[in-house]
Amino acid sequence: MFFDLEPALPDAECNHCHSAPLMTSNNYLNNGLDSAQSYKDFKDYGRGKFTKFPSDSGKFKAPSLINIALSAPYMHDGRFKTLEEVVDHYSSGGHGSPNKDVLIYNLKLNDRQKKQIIAF
Ligand code: HEC
Numbered sequence: 001m002f003f004d005l006e007p008a009l010p011d012a013e014c015n016h017c018h019s020a021p022l023m024t025s026n027n028y029l030n031n032g033l034d035s036a037q038s039y040k041d042f043k044d045y046g047r048g049k050f051t052k053f054p055s056d057s058g059k060f061k062a063p064s065l066i067n068i069a070l071s072a073p074y075m076h077d078g079r080f081k082t083l084e085e086v087v088d089h090y091s092s093g094g095h096g097s098p099n100k101d102v103l104i105y106n107l108k109l110n111d112r113q114k115k116q117i118i119a120f
Helices: 083-092 111-119
Strands: none
Touching (some): 083 111
8 A cells, every 4th residue: 555656556655755765755745734825835845945936835845754653744844743643644735725735635545454554
């Protein structure tokens, strides 16, 4: 479920952005944490604060997930206290904005799948 990259299969596809061996693609991406009508509308410009490119607003570096269970809270601002909250975020498809990554969408994970991703 974690490593599959086939959109037609009902799974999580985390591997697009958190790939082996370090469990990160080392890219800056918008993983749908905040709603924004325009690039100027983000609470935190993230990568855009440094590059000054409007389309980098709201993008953050995908971090490594090695030993992730030991380093709560999660995301750049620590908004999620548990991995359950993280997986619920990804499963819901997150919040809309002009550059939300196309790979962040309603994954429709059931409770068993959510538990399996967290266990992994
Ligand atoms: C489109 C790319 C993308 C996909 C797909 C993705 N992530 Fe992420 N992930 C990110 C980015 C970018 C961040 C950093 C966000 C931030 O710092 O606010 C992140 C952060 C995280 C964090 C927090 C790490 C920390 O140290 O705070 C966890 C945990 C996580 N992702 C797990 C997952 C899981 C599980 C999946 C699959 C269900 C997944 N991610 C799919 C891009 C992605």
